[in-house]
Amino acid sequence: MAGTPKGGRLAALKNKKKHGADFYARIGRMGGQASKSGGFAAGEEGRKRASYYGAIGGSISRRS
Numbered sequence: 001m002a003g004t005p006k007g008g009r010l011a012a013l014k015n016k017k018k019h020g021a022d023f024y025a026r027i028g029r030m031g032g033q034a035s036k037s038g039g040f041a042a043g044e045e046g047r048k049r050a051s052y053y054g055a056i057g058g059s060i061s062r063r064s
Helices: 005-019 023-034 043-059
Strands: none
Touching: 005 023
16 A cells, blocks of 8 residues: 555654654654755845746646
């Protein structure tokens, strides 16, 4: 059942039972605290970069 939605739900239940109900919140918090970069669009320079590359992506999009 590995790799199926049902298997994922069972694994999540087992993790919560074994490590506590706040397991996913705790590991997410650890990842957020470890991050130092601030993300792709951090700061003034980053906002310009995000806008520039977003426009490029939007112009080549095949969606109607």
